[in-house]
Amino acid sequence: MIIDFRSDTVTKPTKGMLDAMMRAKVGDDVFGEDPSINELESLAASMFSMEEAVFCPSGTMTNQIAIKCHTQPGDEVICDETAHVYQYEGGGIAFNSGASVKLIHGDRGRISAAQVALAINNTEDAHKALTSLVCLENTSNRGGGSCYNFEEIKKIKEVCRTNKLAFHLDGARLFNALVAKKETAEQYGQVFDSISICLSKSLGCPVGSLLLGKKDLIKKARRIRKAFGGGMRQGGFLAAAGIYALKNHITRQAEDHAHARLIAEALTKKDFVEAVLPVETNIIIFSIRQPHTAKSIVQKMKENNIIGYAITPVSVRLVTHLDIRPEMVQRTIETIKHL
Numbered sequence: 001m002i003i004d005f006r007s008d009t010v011t012k013p014t015k016g017m018l019d020a021m022m023r024a025k026v027g028d029d030v031f032g033e034d035p036s037i038n039e040l041e042s043l044a045a046s047m048f049s050m051e052e053a054v055f056c057p058s059g060t061m062t063n064q065i066a067i068k069c070h071t072q073p074g075d076e077v078i079c080d081e082t083a084h085v086y087q088y089e090g091g092g093i094a095f096n097s098g099a100s101v102k103l104i105h106g107d108r109g110r111i112s113a114a115q116v117a118l119a120i121n122n123t124e125d126a127h128k129a130l131t132s133l134v135c136l137e138n139t140s141n142r143g144g145g146s147c148y149n150f151e152e153i154k155k156i157k158e159v160c161r162t163n164k165l166a167f168h169l170d171g172a173r174l175f176n177a178l179v180a181k182k183e184t185a186e187q188y189g190q191v192f193d194s195i196s197i198c199l200s201k202s203l204g205c206p207v208g209s210l211l212l213g214k215k216d217l218i219k220k221a222r223r224i225r226k227a228f229g230g231g232m233r234q235g236g237f238l239a240a241a242g243i244y245a246l247k248n249h250i251t252r253q254a255e256d257h258a259h260a261r262l263i264a265e266a267l268t269k270k271d272f273v274e275a276v277l278p279v280e281t282n283i284i285i286f287s288i289r290q291p292h293t294a295k296s297i298v299q300k301m302k303e304n305n306i307i308g309y310a311i312t313p314v315s316v317r318l319v320t321h322l323d324i325r326p327e328m329v330q331r332t333i334e335t336i337k338h339l
């Protein structure tokens with residue numbers, strides 16, 4: 001039994017999901033004729049009370065399309081220094097949008113309204129790039145699955161409104177935050193101009209993300225998706241997995257969160273662990289005490305068929321997900337005890 005905690009992207013479709021995929025009605029989505037994609041897009045839009053949604057192959061693509069929609073070349077984007085849009089999208093902000101980035105040193109990936117206000121360039125100063133977009137990430141991946149306080153998000157929204165900035169959410173793991181904080185998709189739909197959600201992470205789909213926003217924005221997004229090469233044809237087989245996940249895999253994430261807390265508790269007791277970031281959702285990040293290294297600990301775990309991910313030379317990430325069953329968590333805890 002291999003227990004793979006590298007990411008929540010490693011899940012395989014469940015029987016129910018595969019059945020839904022096999023039954024999918026499909027058509028050519030570039031002609032707008034795939035009934036399953038159309039259904040997925042309207043289901044997601046209605047969950048968030050947003051006007052429209054567009055289905056894309058990846059979360060990187062939905063984020064990059066959003067950034068392209070909200071900026072002009074030479075503009076500046078504000079985000080946390082650990083943000084996925086900046087760190088893990090292949091330099092896409094510069095490559096696709098020709099925009100620069102103002103990085104904020106946040107609290108475990110979360111930035112504050114006061115920090116955003118300070119990071120906005122003076123529009124009267126011709127030396128400065130025009131700030132046009134603020135991107136948040138909830139939950140924050142590098143923050144160890146940390147969740148925003150929604151009150152702070154509303155304050156950041158106010159700063160954006162006052163300064164005429166667009167407001168985008170990288171919600172690759174937003175559903176984890178909704179479950180953990182007992183929040184609703186609608187409240188997020190009310191404050192953001194665009195939201196990107198991943199179906200391929202905790203929701204357990206093989207592929208897929210959605211970008212949500214107003215009608216005009218999504219119309220523009222569809223053109224950019226085509227230019228980026230993301231127009232899919234009979235993608236309804238994948239959309240059917242997404243519909244199934246939105247209907248069946250959201251509330252169960254509480255189980256992943258409980259699993260993560262149990263594993264974190266076991267880690268806290270170990271000498272080789274310097275510190276474990278507080279577990280809020282399905283991500284555990286812990287730092288390693290010398291003479292051990294992240295590599296040596298990951299190797300030791302691997303010898304016991306437990307796969308983690310050394311995210312820096314001194315820290316390891318474990319992510320719980322749909323394919324981690326309770327007996328695997330027990331095995332992991334036993335292994336950690338003897339490590």
Ligand SMILES: *Cc1c(COP(=O)(O)O)cnc(C)c1O
Pocket residue numbers: 057058059060061063084085137139140141170172173198200201209
């Ligand atoms: C995984 C992830 C994405 C999107 O990644 P893809 O692999 O392109 O789907 C975006 N943001 C965050 C925070 C992520 O963890």
